[in-house]
Amino acid sequence: MSRSRRLVRGAAGGLLALACLVPAASARAAPAAGDPVGTVRLVTEKRVTVDYPWAGASGFRYRPGTTTVTTVDLPGTVPPPHAGPDDLASGTDVINTLDDRTVAQQHRSTGVSATVALPSGQAYRAAAGWSVLTLDSTAALHVLRADGTGTADTPVTGFPAGARPVLYRTGGSVAHLAVVYVLDGTTSVGLVDLADGTFRTYVTAADAAPEIAFNDRWLVADWKAIRVDSEPGTEPTALTRADARLQAVVGDRLLLGNPMFLAGGTDPALTARSLTTGATSTVLTSSFGGIGPTLDGGALATAGPSSLDWNIHRIGLDGDGGLTTTEVARVPAAATAVQGLALAGGELLLYGATPGASLRHNGFPLDATGRPTGPQTPRSPALTAPTCLGGDAACPQLEALGDGRVGQLHTGTTGAESVLNTDGTTLLTAPTDGDTGGRIAGSTGRYVLYNGGSGKQRVVDFPRGAATGTTVLTRDRTAAAIWGQTLWTPGTTPGTATGRNLKTGTSTTVTTGAPCTPTDLQAVNTWLYWTCGGTAGVLDRATNRRITVPADLGPARLADGFLLRENRTTHELLLTDFHTGTATTRTLAELPATDRNTGGSNGRWAVDRFGGPVARLDDAHGEVSLFPSGVPTSPLAQMEAQVYSPSVIGKAFPWAPVWQLNKPSTWTLTLTDASGKAVRTLTGASTAAAVRPAWDGTTDTGGTVRSGTHTWRLTAQPRDGQGPDLTLTGTTTLG
Numbered sequence: 001m002s003r004s005r006r007l008v009r010g011a012a013g014g015l016l017a018l019a020c021l022v023p024a025a026s027a028r029a030a031p032a033a034g035d036p037v038g039t040v041r042l043v044t045e046k047r048v049t050v051d052y053p054w055a056g057a058s059g060f061r062y063r064p065g066t067t068t069v070t071t072v073d074l075p076g077t078v079p080p081p082h083a084g085p086d087d088l089a090s091g092t093d094v095i096n097t098l099d100d101r102t103v104a105q106q107h108r109s110t111g112v113s114a115t116v117a118l119p120s121g122q123a124y125r126a127a128a129g130w131s132v133l134t135l136d137s138t139a140a141l142h143v144l145r146a147d148g149t150g151t152a153d154t155p156v157t158g159f160p161a162g163a164r165p166v167l168y169r170t171g172g173s174v175a176h177l178a179v180v181y182v183l184d185g186t187t188s189v190g191l192v193d194l195a196d197g198t199f200r201t202y203v204t205a206a207d208a209a210p211e212i213a214f215n216d217r218w219l220v221a222d223w224k225a226i227r228v229d230s231e232p233g234t235e236p237t238a239l240t241r242a243d244a245r246l247q248a249v250v251g252d253r254l255l256l257g258n259p260m261f262l263a264g265g266t267d268p269a270l271t272a273r274s275l276t277t278g279a280t281s282t283v284l285t286s287s288f289g290g291i292g293p294t295l296d297g298g299a300l301a302t303a304g305p306s307s308l309d310w311n312i313h314r315i316g317l318d319g320d321g322g323l324t325t326t327e328v329a330r331v332p333a334a335a336t337a338v339q340g341l342a343l344a345g346g347e348l349l350l351y352g353a354t355p356g357a358s359l360r361h362n363g364f365p366l367d368a369t370g371r372p373t374g375p376q377t378p379r380s381p382a383l384t385a386p387t388c389l390g391g392d393a394a395c396p397q398l399e400a401l402g403d404g405r406v407g408q409l410h411t412g413t414t415g416a417e418s419v420l421n422t423d424g425t426t427l428l429t430a431p432t433d434g435d436t437g438g439r440i441a442g443s444t445g446r447y448v449l450y451n452g453g454s455g456k457q458r459v460v461d462f463p464r465g466a467a468t469g470t471t472v473l474t475r476d477r478t479a480a481a482i483w484g485q486t487l488w489t490p491g492t493t494p495g496t497a498t499g500r501n502l503k504t505g506t507s508t509t510v511t512t513g514a515p516c517t518p519t520d521l522q523a524v525n526t527w528l529y530w531t532c533g534g535t536a537g538v539l540d541r542a543t544n545r546r547i548t549v550p551a552d553l554g555p556a557r558l559a560d561g562f563l564l565r566e567n568r569t570t571h572e573l574l575l576t577d578f579h580t581g582t583a584t585t586r587t588l589a590e591l592p593a594t595d596r597n598t599g600g601s602n603g604r605w606a607v608d609r610f611g612g613p614v615a616r617l618d619d620a621h622g623e624v625s626l627f628p629s630g631v632p633t634s635p636l637a638q639m640e641a642q643v644y645s646p647s648v649i650g651k652a653f654p655w656a657p658v659w660q661l662n663k664p665s666t667w668t669l670t671l672t673d674a675s676g677k678a679v680r681t682l683t684g685a686s687t688a689a690a691v692r693p694a695w696d697g698t699t700d701t702g703g704t705v706r707s708g709t710h711t712w713r714l715t716a717q718p719r720d721g722q723g724p725d726l727t728l729t730g731t732t733t734l735g
Contacts, residue, residue: 035627036589036616036625036626036627037369037370037371037613037626037627037628038366038370038371038372038625038626039372039618039623039624039625039626040348040350040364040372040376040623040624040626041335041623041624042335042336042337042338042350042352042354042362042376042624043307043308043332043333043334043335043336043354043376044307044333044334044335044336044353044354044355044356045306045307045308045333045354045355045356046307046334046355046356047288047289047302047304047306047307047310048064048065048289048307048310048331048333048334049064049065049288049289049290049302050062050063050064050065050289050290050302050312050331051063051290051292052290052292052300053069054095055292055293055294055295055300056092056093056094056095056108056294056295056296057074057077057092057093057109057294057295057296058073058074058077058079058093058108058109059071059072059073059074059077059108060072060074060294060300060312062290062300062312062329062331064331064332064334065334070329072312072328072329074314074328077093077109078109079093079109079110080093080109080110083107083109083110083112084107084112084114084130085105085114085130085145085146085147086147087130088129088130088131088174088175088194088195089174090107090110090129090130091128091129091130091131091174091295092129092174092294092295092296092297093107093108093109093295093296094106094107094108094129094130094174094295095108096127096132098124098127101117101118102115102116102117102118103115103116103118103124103127103132103144105130105146114130114146115146116132116144116145116146116151117150117151118132118134118144119134119142119144119151119153121136121137122134122135122136122142122144123135123136125141125165125168126168126169126170126177127170128170128173128174128176128177128194128295129174129175129194129295130145130146130174131143131144131145131174131177131194132144132145133168133177133179133192133194135165139163139164139165140155140156140159141155141156141159141165141179141192141199142154142155142156142197143156143192143194143197154196154197155197156192156197156198156199157197157198157199158198158199158200159179159181159190159199160181160183160188160201162183162184163181163182163183163188164181164182164183165179165180165181166180166181166182166187167179167180167209168180169212169214170293170295171212171213171214171215171248171249171293172214172215172216172248172249172250172293172294172295172296172297172298172299173214173215173216173295173297174194174295175193175194175195175216176191176192176193176194176214176216176228177191177192177194178190178191178192178212178214178219178221179191179192179199180206180209180210180212186204186205187205187206187207187208187210188201188203188204188205188206189201189202189203189206189210189212189219189221189222190202190203191214191219191228200232202219202221202226202228202236203219203221203222203224203226203236206221206222206224207222210222211223211245211246212246213246213247213248213249213254213255213293214228214249215248215249215250215251215293215297216228216297217229217249217251217252218249218252218254218275219236220239220246220249220254220275221236223238223239223240223241223246224236224237224238224239225237225239225254225275239254239273242256242259242271242273243259243260243261244256244257244258244259244271245257245258245259247270247291247292247293247299247301248291248292248293248298248299248315249275249293250272250293250297250298250299250315250316250317250323251297251317251321251323252274252275252276252321253272253273253274253275253323254272254273254274254275255270255271255272255283255291255299255301255315256270256271256272256273257269257270257271257287257288257291257301258288258289258291267285267286268286268287268288269282269283269284269285269286269287270282270283270284270287270291270301270303271283272323281323283301283315283323283325284301284303284313284325285303286303286304286305287301287302287303287313288302289302290302290312290331294314297317298314298315298316298317299314299315300312300313300314300315300328301313301315301325302331307331307333307334308333308375308376310330310331310333311327311328311329311330311331312327312328312329312330312331313325313326313327313328314326314328336352336353336354337352337353338350338351338352338617338624339351339352339353339359340352340361340398341398341604341605341606341615341617341624342398342399342400342406342606343400343606343607343608343612343613343614343615344400344401344402344608344609344610344612344688344689345400345402345403345404345608345610345612345663345664345686345687345688345689345690346365346366346367346368346608346610346612346664346688346689346719347363347364347365347366347379347400347404347688348363348364348366348372348606348615348624348626349361349362349363349364349379349398349400349406350362350364350376350624351398351408354376354378355378355382358382358383359382359383359384359385360378360379360380360381360382360383361378361379361380361383361406361408361422362376362377362378362379363376363377363378363379364376364377365377366612366613366626368664368719368720368721369613369628370608370612370613370614370626370627370628371626372626379404379406379422380406380422380427381422381426381427383408383410383420383422383427384410386409386410386411386412397409397438397439397440398440399440399441399443399448400606400608400688401421401443401444401445401446401448401688402444402445402609402610402660402688402689402690403445403446403658403660403687403688403689403690403692404687404688404690405421405422405462406421406422407419407420407421407440407443407448408420408421408422408440409438409439409440409450410429411436418430418431418432419432419440419448419450419458419460419469421448421462421469428462428466428467428468428469429468429469430448430460430462430468430469430470430471432450432452432458435450435452435453435454435456435458436452436453436454437452437453438450438451438452438453439451441480441481442480442481442482442483442488442521442522442523443482444482444483444484444609444639444660445484445485445639445640445660445690446461446462446463446464446640446642446658446660447459447460447461447462447482447485447487447502448460448462448469449480449481449482449487451477451480452477455476455477456474456475456476456477457474457475457476457477457478457480458471458473458474459471459472459473459474459482459487459502460472461502463642464642464656464658464692465656472502473487473502475489478490479517479518479519479520479521479530480521481521481522481523481528482502482523483523483524483525483639484638484639484640484660485501485502485503485639485640486499486500486501486502486523487499487500487502488500488521488523488528489521490517490518490521491509493509494514494515494516494517495511495512495513495514495515496509496510496511496512497509497510497512497514497518497521497528497530497539498510510528510539510541511539511544511546512528512530512537512539512546513537513539513546514530514532514535514537515532515535516532516535517532518530518531518532519531519532519533520556522557522558523558524558524559524560524609525560525634525637525662526540526541526542526634527539527540527541527558527560527561528541529549529556529558529563531551531556532551533551534551535548535551536548536549536550536551536556537549538558538563538578538583540581543581545581547578547581547582547583548583549563549576549578549583550563550565550574550576550583550585552565552567554566554567554568557606557607557609558609559607559608559609559629559631560609560610560611560631560633560634560662560663561577561578561579561629561631561632561633561634562575562576562577562578562579562629562631563575563576563578563583564576564588564605564607564614566591566604566605571590571591571592572587572589572590572591573587573588573589573590573591573605573614573616574586574587574588575587575588575614575629575630575631577629577630577631579631579632588614588627588629589614589616589625589627591604591605591616592617592618604616604617605617607629610662610663610664610688610689611633611634611662611663611664611689611720611722612663612664613626613627613628613629614626614627614628614629615627632722633663633718633720633722633723634662634663634723635718635722635723635724635726636661636662636663636665636716636717636718636723636724636725636726637661637662637726638659638660638661638662638726638728639660639661639662640660641657641658641659641660641728642657642658643657643658643659643712643730643732644657644732645732645733645734646732646734647735648735649695649696649697649734649735650696650697651696654694654695654696654697655694655695655696655697655732655734656692656693656694656695657692657693657712657732658690658691658692659690659691659714659716659728660689660690661686661689661690661691661716661726662689663689663718663719663720664685664686664688664689664718664719664720665685665686665689665691665716665717665718665719665726666683666684666685666686666716666717666719667683667684667685667686667691667693667714667715667716667717668681668682668683668714668715669681669682669683669691669693669695669712669713669714669715670682670712670713670715671695671705671710671711671712672710672711672712672713673705673706673708673710674708674709674710679699679700679705679710680695680698680699680700680705681700682695685719686716686719691714691716697734705734706734707733707734707735708733708734708735709731709732709733709734710731710732710733710734711729711730711731712729712730712731712732713727713728713729714726714727714728714729715727716728
């Protein structure tokens with residue numbers, strides 16, 4: 001099968017989304033087609049830094065990067081018995097909003113509101129709770145607060161004459177605000193008591209822009225700590241500096257985080273240092289950015305192993321003065337562009353720069369109806385970006401193989417291509433002997449079909465357990481398809497096709513009825529599709545029925561009982577159902593009018609040939625919708641198998657056969673010894689459509705099985721409930 005090569009240029013979006021629940025299919029019944037059953041977006045694993053425009057007693061607001069502000073309500077908030085500007089303690093739940101010359105104040109828990117009008121000649125500088133700090137034209141500070149008749153103005157007393165305020169900081173308090181000032185070239189830090197407007201200097205000879213953290217008990221500035229209630233004249237205590245920043249003070253503990261430097265492979269952590277004993281402890285691992293105090297004396301901090309599990313935690317005090325952490329919000333991951341799309345065996349695979357700058361395949365599990373059931377999961381190691389040739393817009397070529405792996409075409413810096421096979425953390429490669437300008441087409445399971453620009457066609461074999469791929473067949477390039485272990489090519493007689501068994505070399509010829517030499521062949525189960533460009537048809541090899549299907553110049557993709565085509569003029573995704581022997585066509589979905597990809601299964605749309613749904617890239621943001629086909633699937637069948645007799649078996653060397661089936665299943669494998677006694681029963685679910693058990697040679701009770709011939713019996717149940725169970729039997733010899 002040949003496909004054009006356009007690359008997806010749109011951006012992707014946030015977290016996994018599920019929509020339009022579809023009832024589970026009953027036995028032999030097809031799922032209903034119609035609206036999407038779910039959508040997903042590809043996201044980067046780079047953790048974003050958040051800031052908190054407001055953080056109070058009943059909730060907080062956060063902003064990841066430059067995106068919209070999100071409000072989070074904290075559970076269990078009890079409104080105070082009294083709230084208002086005369087009740088300063090209730091200010092821990094007040095939001096201040098500056099609008100020109102007024103400050104609107106809203107108490108979230110009770111709904112009490114107030115307005116502070118800025119007097120002429122005064123400029124807003126900061127606000128905490130019900131109090132607003134201003135600076136007048138003479139460099140004098142004022143505390144403003146609403147009262148019953150208007151705005152009460154309390155001049156700040158005790159601020160050094162001639163001092164110039166340069167910085168204002170809020171902390172874990174509504175009773176104090178920090179002010180950094182310069183006097184005679186010396187920088188100092190003090191607190192304004194918002195209740196009576198008095199000012200006190202606590203730290204002198206500080207850095208020009210000192211780090212500050214404080215609550216109602218402690219002020220820490222420029223790595224000097226002092227109790228807020230200490231006697232005047234008390235000298236602050238110098239703290240040992242750490243490669244971290246002062247983040248907040250909670251109780252008697254100083255929170256330190258966001259270090260400037262980290263050793264390779266080390267995650268930053270949020271730590272706490274006791275201001276009374278000096279003892280240190282770890283509060284949150286993998287924590288950085290987004291750390292700050294709350295008005296009620298607590299703190300908020302972001303932490304998590306990656307953006308896929310990046311959370312905001314609330315830090316407070318327990319009954320013994322220690323710290324507690326509670327996860328209070330999940331931070332959505334940042335969107336990243338989809339650069340490749342594939343679908344097989346109940347898994348959607350998206351290719352993009354998810355670990356930051358590194359490219360990788362990522363999987364989304366789907367249920368039998370096509371509904372997403374889990375989060376984004378890495379499905380390959382980090383991959384080197386291919387060198388795309390001029391005019392080659394669909395780089396790289398991708399093909400989901402139906403066994404959990406992805407075949408990919410990689411172009412090196414010299415233009416030479418290689419075939420990659422990725423499976424979780426494993427990356428296998430196979431060179432193409434310097435060939436360039438190629439395509440991947442018609443691949444399934446262990447076999448990848450490569451059509452080289454030189455005119456040569458290669459079949460690359462990636463059996464389970466291999467360290468690299470091996471070219472097992474090289475031939476002149478023609479239309480071709482692989483299903484299981486059979487390579488289909490045009491026959492020597494017009495209107496025929498030949499299937500070659502890649503293991504045995506034996507061949508079989510079928511009559512397709514094609515009036516020409518096909519320009520494209522595709523195979524799925526017993527269906528064999530051909531086209532000459534202007535005409536097309538499908539042969540059902542099980543019944544020898546020949547079915548005429550629509551043909552046009554748009555991309556087409558064969559699936560189980562239907563054909564999916566893209567109308568490049570109307571931007572319709574057309575589904576032709578031929579499973580009954582008669583072809584009927586309907587519009588499955590509308591595609592975006594803006595063209596980003598001209599090829600199926602590589603970014604714009606894809607179809608699961610292993611009895612699954614259809615995926616469509618929706619828009620420039622990279623959202624992918626999933627649609628059920630509405631076509632019944634074929635009965636469960638074996639496509640290919642790798643069953644062998646191991647010379648050694650054990651926990652480090654298990655017997656690891658592979659049965660490649662045509663759709664996902666759950667399975668039971670029973671091993672019986674020569675006397676007919678069942679010694680071990682294994683159960684599991686297929687990897688995509690491949691059954692991959694591993695037996696370490698022990699019995700169900702943990703004993704060791706004797707050497708000799710054992711009979712195995714595999715029973716697989718179709719996950720979609722359509723069709724009977726599949727039973728396979730054979731023998732393997734141990735030792």
